[in-house]
Amino acid sequence: xxxxxxxHRWLSINTATLRGAGPLDKIVEACARxxxxxxxxxxxxxxxxxxxxxxxxxxxxxxALSGYCRGGMFPAMDAAGRRAALDDNxxxxxxxxxxxxxxxxxxxxxxxxxxxxxxxSKDLFAARNDVxxxxxxxxxxxxxxxxxxxIEPLHPMYAADRACVNTMEQALDLCDALDPSRNGALGVEGxxxxxxxxxxxxxxxxxxxxxxxxxARAGRERLLAFHVCDWLTPTRDLLEDRGMMGDGVIDIPxxxxxxxxxxxxxxxxxxxxxxxxxxxxPADEVLATCILRHRTVV
Amino acid sequence: xxxxxxxHRWLSINTATLRGAGPLDKIVEACARxxxxxxxxxxxxxxxxxxxxxxxxxxxxxxALSGYCRGGMFPAMDAAGRRAALDDNxxxxxxxxxxxxxxxxxxxxxxxxxxxxxxxSKDLFAARNDVxxxxxxxxxxxxxxxxxxxIEPLHPMYAADRACVNTMEQALDLCDALDPSRNGALGVEGxxxxxxxxxxxxxxxxxxxxxxxxxARAGRERLLAFHVCDWLTPTRDLLEDRGMMGDGVIDIPxxxxxxxxxxxxxxxxxxxxxxxxxxxxPADEVLATCILRHRTVV
Numbered sequence: 001x002x003x004x005x006x007x008h009r010w011l012s013i014n015t016a017t018l019r020g021a022g023p024l025d026k027i028v029e030a031c032a033r034x035x036x037x038x039x040x041x042x043x044x045x046x047x048x049x050x051x052x053x054x055x056x057x058x059x060x061x062x063x064a065l066s067g068y069c070r071g072g073m074f075p076a077m078d079a080a081g082r083r084a085a086l087d088d089n090x091x092x093x094x095x096x097x098x099x100x101x102x103x104x105x106x107x108x109x110x111x112x113x114x115x116x117x118x119x120x121s122k123d124l125f126a127a128r129n130d131v132x133x134x135x136x137x138x139x140x141x142x143x144x145x146x147x148x149x150x151i152e153p154l155h156p157m158y159a160a161d162r163a164c165v166n167t168m169e170q171a172l173d174l175c176d177a178l179d180p181s182r183n184g185a186l187g188v189e190g191x192x193x194x195x196x197x198x199x200x201x202x203x204x205x206x207x208x209x210x211x212x213x214x215x216a217r218a219g220r221e222r223l224l225a226f227h228v229c230d231w232l233t234p235t236r237d238l239l240e241d242r243g244m245m246g247d248g249v250i251d252i253p254x255x256x257x258x259x260x261x262x263x264x265x266x267x268x269x270x271x272x273x274x275x276x277x278x279x280x281x282p283a284d285e286v287l288a289t290c291i292l293r294h295r296t297v298v
Numbered sequence: 299x300x301x302x303x304x305x306h307r308w309l310s311i312n313t314a315t316l317r318g319a320g321p322l323d324k325i326v327e328a329c330a331r332x333x334x335x336x337x338x339x340x341x342x343x344x345x346x347x348x349x350x351x352x353x354x355x356x357x358x359x360x361x362a363l364s365g366y367c368r369g370g371m372f373p374a375m376d377a378a379g380r381r382a383a384l385d386d387n388x389x390x391x392x393x394x395x396x397x398x399x400x401x402x403x404x405x406x407x408x409x410x411x412x413x414x415x416x417x418x419s420k421d422l423f424a425a426r427n428d429v430x431x432x433x434x435x436x437x438x439x440x441x442x443x444x445x446x447x448x449i450e451p452l453h454p455m456y457a458a459d460r461a462c463v464n465t466m467e468q469a470l471d472l473c474d475a476l477d478p479s480r481n482g483a484l485g486v487e488g489x490x491x492x493x494x495x496x497x498x499x500x501x502x503x504x505x506x507x508x509x510x511x512x513x514a515r516a517g518r519e520r521l522l523a524f525h526v527c528d529w530l531t532p533t534r535d536l537l538e539d540r541g542m543m544g545d546g547v548i549d550i551p552x553x554x555x556x557x558x559x560x561x562x563x564x565x566x567x568x569x570x571x572x573x574x575x576x577x578x579x580p581a582d583e584v585l586a587t588c589i590l591r592h593r594t595v596v
Binding site for chain 2: 111114117119122124128155156160166167170206207208209231233234238250
C-alpha cells in the first residue's frame with residue numbers, strides 16, 4: 001500500500017467539497033495554492049465559468065482531472081426523456097474529453113421525478129432497464145472518444161432519487177454485461193483501463209459485507225476512481241452531512257488497501273457534501289484539513 | 299396472493315407506529331377499537347405498563363403477537379459487555395415467550411458506542427463476529443423456549459449504529475451457518491418455522507437488486523415476519539421519517555407477492571417511525587389510515 005504520510009501527491013479534490021468557496025476559478029486557485037495536483041470538477045461548476053476558461057485554468061496550473069462529475073440520470077418516463085438523457089450524456093463525454101478527465105463518473109439515476117420530490121413511478125425494474133440501455137448507448141459513444149465511464153454505485157439511501165445501482169456487485173454485473181472483454185478506452189494515456197468500470201466511493205460502499213470480494217473482482221481495469229470522505233454518527237441529512245476523513249466510522253485505510261491490492265494506483269479523491277460544516281468554512285481551512293487527513297487517516 | 303381488499307384480518311400494528319399515542323395500554327385499546335387482530339409491541343413500551351398487565355390485555359382482547367421488538371445489539375468492546383447483551387437477549391426471549399409472540403425480532407447492533415454518537419471502534423468485522431456469536435448463543439437458549447429468532451436486516455444507512463447485517467443475503471448466510479437444518483422451533487403452535495429466520499421490512503430491503511431471489515431462498519421456514527411502511531422522497535430524517543404505505547415509492551404489493559410466493563401467510567405488520575407526521579396524529583386517525591392502506595396498497 002502506498003505511503004501517503006510524506007506528501008499529498010495522490011490527493012485529488014472533488015470540487016463539490018468546496019461548494020461554499022465561490023465559482024470554480026476561485027476553487028482551482030485555492031487548490032493550486034495548496035499544491036493540489038488533481039481535481040474532479042462538477043459540470044454545473046464548469047458551466048459557471050465556461051469550459052474554455054476551465055481548460056485554460058487546468059493547463060495553467062498543470063492539473064490532472066481524476067474524474068468528471070457527472071453523467072448518468074438515464075431513466076425517464078418516455079422515449080423523448082430517454083433521448084434527452086443520452087444527448088446530455090454525450091455532451092458530458094465531450095466535456096470530459098475536452099478537459100482531459102481520467103473518466104466520466106456516472107450517477108445513473110432512478111425513479112423519474114423522485115429527485116424533485118415528485119416520483120412518477122415505483123418501477124425500479126424499469127429504471128434499471130433504462131440505466132442498462134443508457135449506459136450501453138453512452139458507452140458506444142464514449143469508446144469513440146476514448147473516455148472511460150465509471151459507474152458509481154450509490155448508497156442504497158439514494159435508490160429512489162439518484163441511483164438504482166447501489167452495490168459494487170450490481171455495478172460490476174453491469175460492467176461485465178456491457179463490456180465483457182474489458183476492452184480498454186484506447187488512447188487514454190495508454191493506461192490499462194476498461195472502457196466501463198466503477199468509481200468506488202467509501203461513503204457509498206463501506207457497509208457492504210461483499211465489498212472486499214467485489215473490489216478484487218473489479219480489478220485494476222475496472223477501478224477507475226476512488227473517493228473518500230467519512231460517515232458521521234449521527235448523520236443528520238441524507239445528502240449533505242458527509243464527514244471529513246477521520247471524523248467518522250469508515251476504516252478508510254482498509255478499503256484503500258483493498259483497492260490498491262487490486263491494482264489501483266490513482267488518486268484518492270476527496271468528495272464531501274457538508275452544508276452546515278465544511279461548506280461554511282474558508283477554502284484554505286478545508287484544503288489544509290484535507291491534506292492533513294490525507295496524510296494521516298486515508 | 300391473498301386478497302386484502304375486503305378486510306384487515308392480516309393487518310398487524312407494530313406499536314412503535316403509535317408512539318405518539320401514550321402508554322401501551324392506550325395503544326392496545328385503540329387497536330382493539332379498530333378490530334386489529336395482531337400487534338407487535340416494543341420492550342420499552344411493555345416495560346412501561348408491566349409485562350403482567352400486557353399479558354392480561356393480550357388475553358382480554360384476544361390479540362396475536364406477530365413479533366416482539368426487539369433483541370439484538372450484540373457487539374460490545376469487551377467480554378462483560380457481550381455477556382450483558384446475552385443476558386438481555388435471554389430476558390427478551392423470556393418476555394416474548396410470556397407474551398406468546400410469533401418471534402423475537404433481532405436488530406443485531408453494530409459499532410459499540412455509535413448509537414449514542416460516540417463510536418468506540420471502526421471494526422465492522424469485529425461487530426459481525428460479535429453478532430454471529432451473540433445470535434448463536436441466543437439461539438441455543440431460544441430453542442429451549444421454542445421462540446423463533448428473526449434477524450432483521452436493516453437498511454445500510456443504519457450500518458454504523460443499529461445493525462451490521464444489512465441485506466437479506468447476509469442475514470440468510472447467517473441463518474444457514476447457525477441453523478443449517480432449519481430445525482423448527484418446536485412447540486410454537488406446530489408451525490413449520492425455522493428456529494432462525496428473517497424479518498423482512500420493505501423499508502430496509504426494497505432497494506436490493508437481489509431481493510426477489512433472496513426471498514425465494516429464505517422460503518417459508520425462514521420468513522418469520524413481514525413489515526410494511528413506505529420510503530418518502532425526500533426522506534428528511536434517517537430514522538424517524540418513514541411514510542405510510544402508499545405515500546412513498548416502494549412497490550409493496552410486488553414484495554408481498556414475492557414473500558407469499560415463498561410461502562409466507564402471516565401478518566403484514568405496519569411499522570412507521572414518523573416523528574413529525576404520524577406520531578403527531580390521533581391514534582384513531584393513524585389506525586383508520588393503516589386499515590385503509592392495508593386494504594388498498596399493500
